[in-house]
Amino acid sequence: MLSDHFQNGVETAKLMWSRIPATEEVVEEEEGEVGTSRKGNGGSTVESLDYEVVENYAYRQEQAKKGKLYMGYVVVVKWFLALLIGIGTGLAAVFINLSVENFAGWKFSLTFQIIQKSYFAGCLVYILINLVLVLSSVYIITYFAPAASGSGIPEIKGYLNGIDTHGILLLRTLIGKIFGSIGSVGGGLALGKEGPLVHIGACIASLLGQGGSTKYHLRSRWLQVFSSDRDRRDLVTCGCAAGVAAAFRAPVGGVLFALEEVTSWWRSQLMWRVFFTSAIVAVVVRTAMGWCKNGNCGHFGAGGFIIWDISGGQEDYSFAELLPMAVIGVIGGLLGALFNQLTLYVTHWRRNYLHKKGNRVKIIEACVISVITSAISFGLPLFRRCTPCPEFEANSGIECPQAPGMFGNYVNFYCQNKKEYNDLATIFFNTQDDAIRNLFSAKTAHEFSAQSLLAFLVMFYSLAVVTFGAAVPAGQFVPGIMIGSTYGRLVGMFVVRFYRKLNIEEGTYALLGAASFLGGSMRVTVSLCVIMVEITNNLKLLPLIMLVLLISKAVGDAFNEGLYEEQARLRAIPLLESRPKYQMRYMTAKEACGNQNVVYFPRVVKVADVVSILRSNNHNGFPVVDHSRSGETLVIGLILRSHLLVLLQSKVDFQHSPLPYDSRGDLLPIRHNLNEFVKPVSTKGISLRDIHLTPDDVEMYIDLAPFLNPSPYVVPEDMSLTKVYNLFRQLGLRHLLVVPRPARVIGMITRKDLILEDNDDQAAVELQSTSVRGRQANRRRIKEKGDAQQPLLDGLL
């Protein structure tokens, strides 16, 4: 009799578990199992009675989930959200860009006006404006949105790998990131806005996915169809791609960056949605740019947006050039690895010593960095002697010197003669976008002197290292391109001098240098390659970029890990890499568990015991055992700490009897809203301290069967840890039960068993060895419910 009860309980558990969003298995499919739950619980009289207790919304949701209409609704919402993410990220990018361009443009033109009279006053004004901008940024970050500092990519990577870092996806963080970026980039620090844009895309996606901000009561119920972790992570992946697409106007590069660098699990269905989001971003940005060209976006609005068109440059290359290009790759690998290592030390020191002293120190630090950066970028060009302008053809369109405060090469800065320009000011005393455009520019051979480039390289590299980790939003893409294109142009100068060929452009080498430094630092290959091609709008250099990236990544990998991995490790984000460690080959699953103490729950447990067990350890999942009639124990599932806390808080499932509900002939009433069990993304969830239980409460019992996951993944105790790792990583698990060797095998599943034909006749022919009758009955049952697979919807999901 007890065995029957047990069986019954497990059956119900399976049904109920299917209602609780599987936060355990991150990537698990679980939308569909929901349909059966009401049916399984039988009688409709009980249902209607109980639904007066639960929220009306949940009831409607339940009802709706049965129909095809709801499936269609979910699909529409998914794509609608992808659209919104694209539009939102695109607009955020446009807003940041316009603000930065206008601030910077205004700053430079003011400074240029003043230095016509006094260089000292100009310097002071320049430093002050930068200081104000940086101060606003660091103030926002320290007092309003601490999670918005840095690039955010390591944290997002961690989130998509399965680790929730507190606060990274809040509305507050989003706002802080947007306004902080404007301050830090506009303030001329050695950092970029591309990493922050990825974070912004992810925030927008996450907020849309939960239907708005919980804290500020900006939630919309009809968007709350995504209750599982998986759906949220999919949206965040879309957001990341949108961020990259918006930052570089590189939609394909965005998709690939999300795929290669950020996400840990990837399904080809998702690819399509990510692709759509990126396309939307491209359209939004393009529309906004068109609008700005008509002068609607302020005086300097038409600039901005990284497209360093080098299509007018080098068309061809000879084999002899492959050697200097390989040298660029090696330099990129070395400097990139060094950058990762130095920033690791600097950030480590900051986190452990400097930033522990409070917010005031963070602000002072950022201000000091700002003043130093401004002083160097203004002061260093003063020491540089000006160069006479070269002769140009009449219609080349290049002016020398440029009018002060205008964008372009050949800036006249602190020069005696009207026909002279200051090559260091051209790159240093300029916005980063324009500096890169000048470095990439073709038909400007001999514009820069080796000393200027070398001085700039050393100074800017040091500034980038020091700035990294300050309490402002900071990306490493644009500084990386600056550094790389500087030494690339240096190499290009030597090539032009020694190879003495006409069609070699220094700008091409600058581009390759930029690619090599990013490859050596971030260790991204395919997506970076596509991004470089998209931002320079030149497909012809693709094989060269590939070559340089391969070399620089290989060289960099010889020394340390990629920038984001190093930073993630520093922040104690335990990323599971795609490869198991070498040592795992010599270990078994049992050894990995060690002699850890497994804490079981019985099926029906006293509330007091639950509390004491939860208090006694910090495990997040507990196996639940039950006894069969013959007295043997059987593991009937896994219950999560978070779900137990929800049960303790709501108290509605407490019962007086220590018997399972089904032994009393009761049908399980559904007292919970599905959303109660969803882990909130923006808060830390319920804590044991928040739950107040009366002395009466703790004497009651809970039957855990309806709430447990009845079939967690298991591995036998002596499985190699490499295999275990692959299982864990590939399926995105959070818990894995290690069990003894089985005593018998019930069946073997092969590929054949997993190919269900839609056609019944075919199934009967193909699967003769299996129970055709039972299977067909099953199928019939499914068909009766009208839940047969919809090719249209399925393809869109």
Next chain:
Amino acid sequence: MLSDHFQNGVETAKLMWSRIPATEEVVEEEEGEVGTSRKGNGGSTVESLDYEVVENYAYRQEQAKKGKLYMGYVVVVKWFLALLIGIGTGLAAVFINLSVENFAGWKFSLTFQIIQKSYFAGCLVYILINLVLVLSSVYIITYFAPAASGSGIPEIKGYLNGIDTHGILLLRTLIGKIFGSIGSVGGGLALGKEGPLVHIGACIASLLGQGGSTKYHLRSRWLQVFSSDRDRRDLVTCGCAAGVAAAFRAPVGGVLFALEEVTSWWRSQLMWRVFFTSAIVAVVVRTAMGWCKNGNCGHFGAGGFIIWDISGGQEDYSFAELLPMAVIGVIGGLLGALFNQLTLYVTHWRRNYLHKKGNRVKIIEACVISVITSAISFGLPLFRRCTPCPEFEANSGIECPQAPGMFGNYVNFYCQNKKEYNDLATIFFNTQDDAIRNLFSAKTAHEFSAQSLLAFLVMFYSLAVVTFGAAVPAGQFVPGIMIGSTYGRLVGMFVVRFYRKLNIEEGTYALLGAASFLGGSMRVTVSLCVIMVEITNNLKLLPLIMLVLLISKAVGDAFNEGLYEEQARLRAIPLLESRPKYQMRYMTAKEACGNQNVVYFPRVVKVADVVSILRSNNHNGFPVVDHSRSGETLVIGLILRSHLLVLLQSKVDFQHSPLPYDSRGDLLPIRHNLNEFVKPVSTKGISLRDIHLTPDDVEMYIDLAPFLNPSPYVVPEDMSLTKVYNLFRQLGLRHLLVVPRPARVIGMITRKDLILEDNDDQAAVELQSTSVRGRQANRRRIKEKGDAQQPLLDGLL
């Protein structure tokens, strides 16, 4: 005591299994477990004695595997093979291209010479030349390499999904594919050479991976380091990418195509190697093209290689144009889905009726198709009235009419007047590359009449459907581009007429049409988008291509599956899709097994029993059970049919005693070469009929413990089939054991347990809850062996 023996046996099994390449788990990591096997087997005296029996090579291999040097060697070979695959595929592509271009060029110029005198004679010669070329192709396919017919992509997709189709990766197939493609494409059939190039790349990769062809004794031993399925599949993935990269000169597109369409499992480490292969292909093809430009490749060699540069075309687009573009997407989806459905019917009919009648029928069929194609492409333009040449500016570079036999627009064909051209002949009576170039061409508005385009569309669509499935190598990319660009240009004509704007180019619409048809038929998005951009060398149209692709794929998905999936299903290749079917949500693992009869092996089994069990069923894997001291059965692992057959054939493991070897105090001698257990890729493997056993043999015993897989993946019986499917699919399994619910849990593995720190101190701190002592001892053991992880090598793997 027996229990000890059991334990001992299992230990050894674990060690031995690690020596046998895991053909069961496709993607399993298993290089590394090898190192322990010799150590585990203990005494060195026994070893040296036994090694006189086993082949010397295996001994050296074993020895070498212990050292770091061997690891480095494997890495070098891996990258060297990627290099060779790139070079080989690039050269094959160049060879095919040059041959096709030269044959076709010679054919057209001869025909043009003859038609100056007589159109009838010209037609006859044209038909005859095409017939001879097609005949050579179909003869090669039917009598020499039957597996080389069709595009080969469905079969390669199946191979990478885990299904071996016999003969698709042989040297014979490679040769047949190369020469067959030249005949079929050169013969003017409505098919392309791109699909075959993917197959060629895969063949080259597979042959290199096994160190040459087995049958023709062209094997090189020092390349045979890849014994596992996983490594071979990785190489084939590289080969596919190389094929696409070579076909379209689109290296990034190749990487993405391999990722999106072909492969089923993907690791980011592999991405890098695939990327490298594609870059090599790009360099090889570019070098060859440069060499050909100097006239080294025959009269017409400089043509070929798909780059339809449209960078001179439309620069911008208005919002009003999005509507006709969406219409193109819808048309593409409809026509693509129709194409898939029609080809499915045609191929089904061919396979089940026509091709069963023998090779002669296949040859006649191909010849008939060739004659019809030639007659239509020559005859149809004759009925078309010629158009007077439009006026051109003097320096536009466009001539009208073209000199006969030359490439380009405005061909004079059967025109009365010298100043006229035949627009239908421009696209129909031309090589496909040139026809596409003409359709894509900018600055040629009003060149084509709507009637001509419509006639061409209908005829070519029908020809493409009929040709699909004939016994010749055939790709669908170029025909798809032809069809798509025709209706795209048609839509473009209407847009030009109704929108009356200056900067709209019909060629842009032709490009979008091409993308839409490919999207509607193949349902590939991201990679196709990148390929289209790379072959047209125009980045500006990227968002438009994305939009069109999204629409056409969505429309197509409403009707049927993609071309390759439909064809794979027709060929009974059971592809496991990435999504589990909807019905699986209502099924458990136990139901999937049905009431199938599980056939067990005992640990020590009589040879006669092995033979009779293998004969009685066709299972490919069998659980092995043993009895513990208390009489309980325990599942100790899984043995594969193929491994049993190897044991039966070699006979060296037969023993007289029915006791396990370790109960007799013996140490297990190693009598097998590792390679014996590797499943041959090119043959069907050993059959039971090939094995001859004497009456003495069948009375002997085999101890299976050393040869079984001691820890196959298991699932509990009541796990949802959706979860089972994900496990099976994500890990690329072939067998999965369904076992009863466990009675107890030995431990729980969480993320924390899988993050092993390299640093011992950190490990001690982080993993306090687990057995630090045991773990450290383990690590020390590993370190003593000098096998600690090498970051440099690890990154390169």
